[in-house]
Amino acid sequence: MPFITRKSPALEMVEPTTDEIAVSLDGVGHWFDGPSGRTQVLSDINIQIKTGEFFTVLGPSGCGKTTLLNIVGGFIEAKAGEVATFGEAVTGPGPDRGVIFQSYALFHWLSVLKNVEFALHGHKLPKSERADVALQYLDLVGLKDFRHHYPYQLSGGMKQRVAIARALAANPKILLMDEPFAALDAQMREVLQEELLEIWQRTRKTVLFITHSVDEAIFLSTDICVMSANPGRPKALLSNNLPQPRADCRARTTAAFQESKERILGLIREEVHPTRIRGPLP
Amino acid sequence: MMRTRLKQAANALEARPALVGTMSTLLLLIIWSIWARETETMHSSFVGPLELLYQVYLLATQGYGGTPLWVHIATSLFRAGVGFIAGAIVGICVGVAMGYNRIISSALAPFFSFIRPIPPIAYIPLVILWFGIGEFSKIVLIFLTSFLYVALNTAAGVRAVPQDLIRVARTFGISNFRLFYAVVLPEALPYVIVGLKVALALSWAVVVAAELVAAQAGLGYLIMDAATFFRIPDLYVGIVLIGLIGLLLERGLTMFERRFVHWSGK
Ligand SMILES: Nc1ncnc2c1ncn2[C@@H]1O[C@H](COP(=O)(O)OP(=O)(O)OP(=O)(O)O)[C@@H](O)[C@H]1O
Numbered sequence: 031m032p033f034i035t036r037k038s039p040a041l042e043m044v045e046p047t048t049d050e051i052a053v054s055l056d057g058v059g060h061w062f063d064g065p066s067g068r069t070q071v072l073s074d075i076n077i078q079i080k081t082g083e084f085f086t087v088l089g090p091s092g093c094g095k096t097t098l099l100n101i102v103g104g105f106i107e108a109k110a111g112e113v114a115t116f117g118e119a120v121t122g123p124g125p126d127r128g129v130i131f132q133s134y135a136l137f138h139w140l141s142v143l144k145n146v147e148f149a150l151h152g153h154k155l156p157k158s159e160r161a162d163v164a165l166q167y168l169d170l171v172g173l174k175d176f177r178h179h180y181p182y183q184l185s186g187g188m189k190q191r192v193a194i195a196r197a198l199a200a201n202p203k204i205l206l207m208d209e210p211f212a213a214l215d216a217q218m219r220e221v222l223q224e225e226l227l228e229i230w231q232r233t234r235k236t237v238l239f240i241t242h243s244v245d246e247a248i249f250l251s252t253d254i255c256v257m258s259a260n261p262g263r264p265k266a267l268l269s270n271n272l273p274q275p276r277a278d279c280r281a282r283t284t285a286a287f288q289e290s291k292e293r294i295l296g297l298i299r300e301e302v303h304p305t306r307i308r309g310p311l312p
Numbered sequence: 313m314m315r316t317r318l319k320q321a322a323n324a325l326e327a328r329p330a331l332v333g334t335m336s337t338l339l340l341l342i343i344w345s346i347w348a349r350e351t352e353t354m355h356s357s358f359v360g361p362l363e364l365l366y367q368v369y370l371l372a373t374q375g376y377g378g379t380p381l382w383v384h385i386a387t388s389l390f391r392a393g394v395g396f397i398a399g400a401i402v403g404i405c406v407g408v409a410m411g412y413n414r415i416i417s418s419a420l421a422p423f424f425s426f427i428r429p430i431p432p433i434a435y436i437p438l439v440i441l442w443f444g445i446g447e448f449s450k451i452v453l454i455f456l457t458s459f460l461y462v463a464l465n466t467a468a469g470v471r472a473v474p475q476d477l478i479r480v481a482r483t484f485g486i487s488n489f490r491l492f493y494a495v496v497l498p499e500a501l502p503y504v505i506v507g508l509k510v511a512l513a514l515s516w517a518v519v520v521a522a523e524l525v526a527a528q529a530g531l532g533y534l535i536m537d538a539a540t541f542f543r544i545p546d547l548y549v550g551i552v553l554i555g556l557i558g559l560l561l562e563r564g565l566t567m568f569e570r571r572f573v574h575w576s577g578k
């Protein structure tokens with residue numbers, strides 16, 4: 031069984047992590063008031079993400095994944111519950127949490143290098159050093175030679191690499207990624223997944239990753255939270271035992287991978303057809 | 313056979329817009345010259361291109377109405393320039409406030425909606441009543457014209473800044489002021505420039521209109537005076553100069569746009 035629920039005694043962490051809690055959501059709920067009344071988007075979310083985990087939230091469209099990420103990012107305030115990173119209550123965005131969006135959100139009037147340097151303004155660095163640091167991060171994502179390009183001269187995959195380098199340059203402890211590869215074609219998505227995995231293994235950041243691709247979740251994560259919708263709440267917390275290292279396309283074709291996938295798809299299917307008629311017709 | 317050749321020629325021309333433009337201009341000049349020569353005896357109000365060129369030379373060397381030609385040009389440019397720049401500065405400030413603050417925007421919206429369809433030249437009699445026929449009334453008029461378009465476009469630009477962009481910037485711990493000048497302003501700049509382009513073109517048109525009504529110098533005054541005293545060639549020169557200067561102003565802003573918002577629309 032590649033998946034074991036968190037509380038199971040057979041719990042087995044893929045990577046040794048310290049037990050420090052990086053992100054803690056305690057009874058978090060959120061709703062939006064609209065013209066047609068109140069919509070409860072998230073309810074009773076209790077999640078603890080340990081330092082160094084790659085935690086993926088997987089769920090159907092509209093179940094509140096982005097809202098959850100925005101709450102952890104400090105962009106919106108949860109209407110109920112407590113949110114903390116490293117024991118400190120979240121009161122707004124901060125340099126300890128880097129974000130990467132599906133839309134890349136690059137500053138398109140700045141060159142690639144300047145985009146990454148933008149992340150370093152909080153760090154009191156001399157100008158030349160700032161460029162050096164930015165270049166190191168561009169090198170990490172393989173875009174050193176494109177430093178003088180502008181975002182409009184890059185492909186989608188390259189743009190997202192710049193966004194990753196920019197987020198990493200601020201040296202956050204936590205990376206928040208909201209469907210970062212959803213806009214890319216299948217091949218580019220897999221390439222970037224492998225790169226991200228490698229970066230995660232090298233930098234040991236805590237990652238909160240959002241996706242609705244089951245494959246992506248299994249390939250990347252140490253932990254997967256399958257969400258149910260209306261209102262969004264965790265349906266199952268799973269620990270991913272797919273062996274490391276995985277930064278290799280062969281990991282995707284193993285039996286363990288398929289088994290995990292089936293298990294999660296089963297959970298999602300239950301979600302999509304909760305009242306599916308099972309018995310024979312009368 | 314014939315068709316393929318025509319197609320080839322069409323393709324060749326399509327790739328050379330500058331050549332086509334020059335050729336059409338030359339053609340027009342030739343037709344104009346011939347026509348002017350044919351009608352010379354019948355119509356004194358028709359001036360040919362050569363006569364026009366000669367008249368430009370005369371005006372440039374002798375001036376018009378006792379005032380050198382460059383003074384007329386400079387007067388019009390000064391009025392349009394001061395009004396345009398003042399309107400642009402105030403317009404950008406008000407536009408930013410409207411873009412940032414929904415309440416300010418809602419409070420000002422009815423005025424903008426009401427004022428927008430009124431052509432600025434409709435205010436000419438009113439500003440003359442209020443501020444007389446001096447420089448100030450013309451500058452006020454152009455200020456209003458420029459302010460309106462710059463403010464509306466700036467507000468739209470600020471509102472259009474994607475939320476993700478602001479959120480990403482905020483994670484880097486930047487101040488509100490830095491967020492404004494390093495993210496919101498550059499992101500809104502293409503909108504602002506569209507506003508500036510419209511405002512500049514209108515400022516130039518309105519200054520001429522204002523000078524037609526009441527002025528002692530300027531290109532608008534020149535053409536009005538020339539028409540009144542039947543100095544037909546001078547009237548032509550005035551119109552051509554207004555067109556040329558308007559074109560140059562537009563080109564100037566386009567160059568500025570290419571330089572500073574080269575990323576826009578890509
Ligand atoms: N600002 C808002 N105002 C009102 N309703 C909102 C707002 N933001 C999100 N919602 C609603 O909250 C629900 C969850 O939205 P959210 O964007 O978090 O979903 P999601 O899981 O990220 O979906 P997707 O996979 O499509 O990105 C949706 O029903 C959406 O309509």
Ligand SMILES: [Mg+2]
Nearest residue numbers: 095096097208
């Ligand atoms: Mg989403």
